[in-house]
Amino acid sequence: MIKRKLQPGPLVAATHNAGKVRELKDLFEPAGLVVRSAIELGLDEPEETEMTFTGNALLKARAAAIATGEPALSDDSGLSVTALGGQPGIYSARWAGEPRDFGRAMEKVQAALNDIGAEDRSAKFVCALAVVWPDGEEVVFEGEVHGTLVWPPRGDRGFGYDPMFVATGKSVTFGEMDPAKKHGMSHRADAFKKLRAALLP
Ligand code: IMP
Numbered sequence: 001m002i003k004r005k006l007q008p009g010p011l012v013a014a015t016h017n018a019g020k021v022r023e024l025k026d027l028f029e030p031a032g033l034v035v036r037s038a039i040e041l042g043l044d045e046p047e048e049t050e051m052t053f054t055g056n057a058l059l060k061a062r063a064a065a066i067a068t069g070e071p072a073l074s075d076d077s078g079l080s081v082t083a084l085g086g087q088p089g090i091y092s093a094r095w096a097g098e099p100r101d102f103g104r105a106m107e108k109v110q111a112a113l114n115d116i117g118a119e120d121r122s123a124k125f126v127c128a129l130a131v132v133w134p135d136g137e138e139v140v141f142e143g144e145v146h147g148t149l150v151w152p153p154r155g156d157r158g159f160g161y162d163p164m165f166v167a168t169g170k171s172v173t174f175g176e177m178d179p180a181k182k183h184g185m186s187h188r189a190d191a192f193k194k195l196r197a198a199l200l201p
Contacts, residue, residue, distance in 0.1 A: 004137060006071060006199045008032030014064035014074035016045050017093075019159030024075065026183050027192045031200045035073075043067050053077065053090060054140045057130035065132040077127040077187060079161045081109060081149065083118035089126075092161065103153070106164050110151050121149045123165065127187035129195050139198070143190025158182060 011033040013024045021037040028035050038045065046063040048056040057076035064072035078092030088095040088109065096105035113121065124146045132138040146168050153163030155175025163175030167185060174182050183189055 004133070004199070005201050006031075006033065006131065007201070010034050010036065010070045012041065012043075012064045012068050012070050012072040013037045014043070014060040014072045017159070020075050020077075020188075022179075023183055023186070023188055024073065026180075027188070028073070031196070038064060041068065048076070048090070051090065053126055053128035054130070054142065056090060057128040057140055058132065058138060061130040061132040061138070065134045069134045071131060071133050074130050074132075075127055075188060075191075076130075077125065079109070079123055079165070080126055081113070081123045083116065083120045083122075084109070084112055087112070096160075102160050106153050106161060109149065109161070109164070113149070123147060123149050125161075125165065125187040127191045129188070129191040131195070131199060141191045141194040141198070143187045143192070143194065145185060145187045145190060 011028060013021055013035050015021060016038055025035045043064055046060055048059065050056045050059055053076045057074050060074035060076065061072045064074065078089055080086045080089050095108050096102050124144050127143045128140055130138060130140045148166050149164050150166055150173060151164060153175065154173045155163050157177065157179055158175045163173050165174045
């Protein structure tokens with residue numbers, strides 16, 4: 001178990017995804033951390049060459065900690081669909097093509113489910129949160145939220161695959177949900193709870 005704590009002060013959010021930056025600021029700023037994103041700092045986006053959420057989260061946080069000399073936090077996350085053997089998984093952003101179009105990514109998921117006549121529409125969002133200090137110490141926490149995929153997509157309050165994801169026990173999609181509510185129950189919130197217990201004073 002890591003003994004070191006994240007002290008109030010600068011924390012680099014090693015992501016270029018504006019939706020994630022918003023959620024990470026909501027989660028960390030109440031703990032006295034001053035979150036600046038890779039977008040604000042003009043950092044390069046490293047290529048995600050690892051095969052797991054944890055591996056890619058570490059790779060992004062390491063690059064940001066080295067570039068800035070400050071503690072860095074990164075989130076690697078995605079949608080894992082049971083009937084698709086966990087796809088799109090670590091390729092969740094890449095399924096949206098370039099430039100990113102998540103309407104298209106959601107259509108691809110729906111088409112893949114149709115192709116195999118899937119009755120099982122269960123899925124989960126997975127999040128790995130990595131913290132890397134500039135001296136090389138590092139730690140990762142994983143979180144999940146389980147649910148079902150709906151079609152057509154509903155709501156424009158979230159990002160990514162939110163409009164087609166309904167968390168277990170809820171009736172609205174993450175795209176329709178009040179963002180504060182989503183941030184309280186998401187895969188990122190689950191990983192963050194573990195991080196908070198271990199790293200925040
Ligand atoms: P990456 O972690 O930057 O590789 O991107 C992960 C991708 O997974 C994002 O671009 C989103 O499409 C998707 N994703 C991750 N978290 C969420 C979420 O909370 N809601 C919807 N989509 C998400």
